Amino acid sequence: MTKDEVLEILRKVIDPEIGINVVDLGLIYDVNIDDKKLDVDMTMTTAACPLGAYITDQADMLLRQFFPEAEVNVNLVWHPPWTPEMMSDAARQQLGWM
Numbered sequence: 210m211t212k213d214e215v216l217e218i219l220r221k222v223i224d225p226e227i228g229i230n231v232v233d234l235g236l237i238y239d240v241n242i243d244d245k246k247l248d249v250d251m252t253m254t255t256a257a258c259p260l261g262a263y264i265t266d267q268a269d270m271l272l273r274q275f276f277p278e279a280e281v282n283v284n285l286v287w288h289p290p291w292t293p294e295m296m297s298d299a300a301r302q303q304l305g306w307m
Contacts, residue, residue, distance in 0.1 A: 210247065210276050212240045218275050219249070222267045225260060229303055231268065235295025238286060247272060247279045250286045261285065 219237055220230045231237055231251060239250040251268065253261045269283040293306070 210242055210245075210279060212242065214275075215240045215242070215247065215249065215272065218271050219268055221271055222264060224254075224264060226258075227254075227304070229296075229300045231264065233297040233300040233303075235291065235297065235300075236264075245279050246282075247276060248282045248284065250284045252286055252291050254291050256287060 216232050216237065220232045222231045223229065224231060224234055224236075227234065234254070236251050236253065237249065238252060239248070241248040241250075249268065249272070251265065253264065258264075265283050265285050269281060272279070272281045272283065293301075296304075296306075
């Protein structure tokens with residue numbers, strides 16, 4: 210289990226309102242791997258996001274599926290606040306912001 214593998218799995222989690230994965234949206238703040246413990250800090254574009262629980266549940270479910278031996282914790286955090294600058298160039302291009 211590596212950070213790159215975790216991020217690749219998280220690219221399968223799509224924000225249904227925007228249609229872009231959570232990694233390219235810049236919603237993944239930290240991936241910490243310690244032996245068989247996996248902690249992921251993620252945020253939403255806004256604290257009022259109606260699908261926040263759904264998205265974090267999807268991330269948790271996929272990580273547990275791909276890394277069944279790991280103790281998985283997906284933490285929803287709000288600091289620092291998300292901004293559009295956190296998106297990848299591919300996400301900005303997909304939204305027509307480039």
